[in-house]
Amino acid sequence: MISGNEERNRTIIKYNIAGIVMNLLLAVVKITAGAVAHAHAVMLDGVNSLSDMISSLLTILSSYIAGKRGTRDHPLGYGRLEYISSFVVTVIIMYVGARTLVEAVKTIIHPHDPPEYSLLVTVIMVVSLVCKIIYGIIMRKKGRSLDSDAMIMTGTESLGDALVSVAILIAIVIYEVTGIDVEHYLCIIISLMILHTGALMLKDCIDKILGIRLADDERKRIAAIPAGFDEVMNVSNLAMHNYGENYYVGSLDVEVDENLTAGEISRLTRRIIKKAAEQGVTLTSVGIIGTNTTDTDAMEMWDEIIAVARKYDGLKKVHSFSKDPDEDIISFVAVPDYSVASRDEEVETFTREIKNRYPDMTFDIAVGIDM
Numbered sequence: 001m002i003s004g005n006e007e008r009n010r011t012i013i014k015y016n017i018a019g020i021v022m023n024l025l026l027a028v029v030k031i032t033a034g035a036v037a038h039a040h041a042v043m044l045d046g047v048n049s050l051s052d053m054i055s056s057l058l059t060i061l062s063s064y065i066a067g068k069r070g071t072r073d074h075p076l077g078y079g080r081l082e083y084i085s086s087f088v089v090t091v092i093i094m095y096v097g098a099r100t101l102v103e104a105v106k107t108i109i110h111p112h113d114p115p116e117y118s119l120l121v122t123v124i125m126v127v128s129l130v131c132k133i134i135y136g137i138i139m140r141k142k143g144r145s146l147d148s149d150a151m152i153m154t155g156t157e158s159l160g161d162a163l164v165s166v167a168i169l170i171a172i173v174i175y176e177v178t179g180i181d182v183e184h185y186l187c188i189i190i191s192l193m194i195l196h197t198g199a200l201m202l203k204d205c206i207d208k209i210l211g212i213r214l215a216d217d218e219r220k221r222i223a224a225i226p227a228g229f230d231e232v233m234n235v236s237n238l239a240m241h242n243y244g245e246n247y248y249v250g251s252l253d254v255e256v257d258e259n260l261t262a263g264e265i266s267r268l269t270r271r272i273i274k275k276a277a278e279q280g281v282t283l284t285s286v287g288i289i290g291t292n293t294t295d296t297d298a299m300e301m302w303d304e305i306i307a308v309a310r311k312y313d314g315l316k317k318v319h320s321f322s323k324d325p326d327e328d329i330i331s332f333v334a335v336p337d338y339s340v341a342s343r344d345e346e347v348e349t350f351t352r353e354i355k356n357r358y359p360d361m362t363f364d365i366a367v368g369i370d371m
Contacts, residue, residue, distance in 0.1 A: 008146050012063040015142055016056040019135060019154065023053040026128050033124050039115040040107055041168050041183040042125065044100060048161050049128075051096050055089045055157060059150040076243045076282075080209075086149040087205040090198055093157045097194030100164065104184040104191065114181060117172050125169050132162035149208070153201055160194045214240055214248075222281055226254050226272045231264070233257070233291060236319040236333065237368060240281070251285040255320060258290030289320045298323040301358070305332065308353060313337065314346030319368070330361050335368035 027049035034043030062085030070077040136158030143151030167190045171183030214222075223235045233255040240250035254272070256265065269286040276283045292298055302321045309318045316337040323330050334350065336343035351365055 008148075009063045011142070011146060012148055012151055013060050015139060015151065016060045016063075016154070019056040019139070019158075020053050020060075022131055022135060023049040023056065026131065027053065029124055030128065033121050037116045037118060037121050038113045039117065039121060039168075039183075040103070040112055041164075041171065041187055042121060044103055044187070045125075045128070045161070045164050045168060048096050048100070048164060051092050052154070052157060052161060055092055055154050058085050058088055059154055061085070062150060063148075076249055077247070079243045079247050082148065082150055083205060083208045086153050087202070087209065089150060089153050089157065090201045090205050093153070093160065094195055094198035094202065096157075097160075097191045097198055100187055100194070101191035104187040107184045111181075115175065115183075117175060122169070122172055125165050125172070129162055129165040129169065132158045132165060136162060149205070156197065156201065160190075160197060163190050163193065166190075208242070211241065214242075218248075221279075222248065222276075223252070225276045225279060225281065226252065226286070228275070229268060229272065231256050231260065231268050232272075233293075234289075234319055236289070237287065239369065247280055247282075249282045249284060251283060251287065253287035253289055253320065255289045255291050258292050258322075259294075260290075289322065291321060292323060295323065295325070298325075301330070302332075304357070305354060308357070309334070309350060312346045312350050314340040314343035315350055328361050329364060330358070331364035331366070333366045333368040 027046045030046030030049060031043050032046075034040065034046060062081045065078050065081050068078055136155045139151050139155030139158060141155075143149070143153075143155055164187065167186035168183055171181070171186055174180060174182050219238060219240075222240060223238055226232050227235050235252055235254055237253040238250070239252070240248045243249055254268075256268070260268075265288055269288070272286050273283045298321075301323065305321070306318060309315045314337055316335045318332055318334050321330075321332040334347055336347050340346070347367060351363070354365070355361075355363055
């Protein structure tokens, strides 16, 4: 039986093989036609097609390796290799943009023999344009459905090359009508657009390699897994790490009635871990926070603490409340809002206010992470 991840990798490989064949044919035809017609831009576009072929090869290689099972040295698998592959593809895109820019400037400074455009060259560029647009749209659409950054970037690269083909076709029309060779000026404009797109893609790759906060919809999806159990009162301290698209490894805490037995808690955590695994989430641990739901005074105190916390913009939430009746110790977690610059000062002010309200109590307030 083929797993969903294996099927995903097979689909990625299949689409990129089609790209390799297409780009190899386009590269051979354009380089040959450009050399015959003294059309430097057409030859350069053929070189771009070769770079696209290399990008597809890298994506295939990374998808194949990423689909391998974990080993002793890499027990969580090789899914992150897709991010590295996307990074390399992005660097290639920027290199092609920079090369196009440099070559266009060189040709303007040192003009070569005038081009001899023919109907065949025009037809080749039109076919190239159509192929690049269709392939780029398909790759981006399929990449989004498979959550494959490498496929999306390959599609973006193909659409970028389509812009180069458009520039060359415009240059052919202008040359045939006026006799003025402007292909290299148009290529400068297009190369700058490619470099801009590549810079944005590079930032996205670096963010994922470094580690980035989960999107809100993903956080809600993962938090909803334990929240679906009747015993769970609250979910907190969600810490997830991405080891490939849609493969998360991490931990979380759940609040339960402190009167649950060890056996009941053990069965609950096993059920949570199993359900999470069915949805592509590996939970390395499920922390348990016991809450006293029968102490009326404690619950009133907690409600007041929550009300105070809501006054502070630098506080995202408070959770995991516990009151030790024997030691008069109150503990909970305060989570700062990282989007607020004064969050640290507001957490300190909030802590002082709470302690002043209950001078006879000892407080153990932990600062949580807004992940």
